[in-house]
Every structure is written in structure tokens, then in C-alpha cells.
Amino acid sequence: MLFLLLVTLALKNKLDSLLTRLQNTFREEMRVQATLNRNATQAKERVSWYNFIQQIPDDHFRRMFRMNQTAFDTLCGTLCNKLGINKFRPEHCLNDGGMKQSKAHAAQQHTGGFQ
Numbered sequence: 001m002l003f004l005l006l007v008t009l010a011l012k013n014k015l016d017s018l019l020t021r022l023q024n025t026f027r028e029e030m031r032v033q034a035t036l037n038r039n040a041t042q043a044k045e046r047v048s049w050y051n052f053i054q055q056i057p058d059d060h061f062r063r064m065f066r067m068n069q070t071a072f073d074t075l076c077g078t079l080c081n082k083l084g085i086n087k088f089r090p091e092h093c094l095n096d097g098g099m100k101q102s103k104a105h106a107a108q109q110h111t112g113g114f115q
Helices: 002-039 049-055 058-065 069-083 091-095 105-110
Strands: none
């Protein structure tokens, strides 16, 4: 009878140690999977302004910008003329690499860039 009690205790201890190792392995695997999921970034592709305004109806554009597309284009042209390309970047400037000369270029590329 004493022998069965000792065998049972030994099996319980072995089972507890195996269960602890399994739990630790599971936690480690979950941590690795979370790291892999966090690092899986997808390439961003910037939609051109022309394609963007072609995708939305006029009434939606008006709700977003509180003006129609003609007034918005006029406003953008006026801002570009008054502020200059360094402060107000039109789309053609972005497509030509706009910020390559500035200190923020590395940050721009790190976060997906404009293209």
C-alpha cells in the first residue's frame, strides 16, 4: 500500500513538472507569435488625389471639405502661390520626391512614404 502511495506521489510530481514546462512553452510561443504579428507590416500605396476624387461622389466631397471640388482646387492653388511649395506641397511635388531634401525624409520613408 505504501508503495502505491509513493508511486502516485512520484507520478503527481512528474505530471506537475511536465504541466509547468508545457505552460512555459505555450507562453513563449504566444510571445513569439505576438512579436511576429506586430512586425508584419504591409507596404502602403498612396492613392493619388485624382484617383481619390474619382472614387467619391460630389456630395461626399462637399461634406468632407465643406466646399465643391472647383472651390477646393482654387483654394489649393491660392495656398500654393501664397505659402510656397515648402509649406504647401501639391501632389506633383509629392510625386517628384518632395521631401528628399528635408530632415523629415527618413521619417517619411520609415512610415510608408508618399508612394
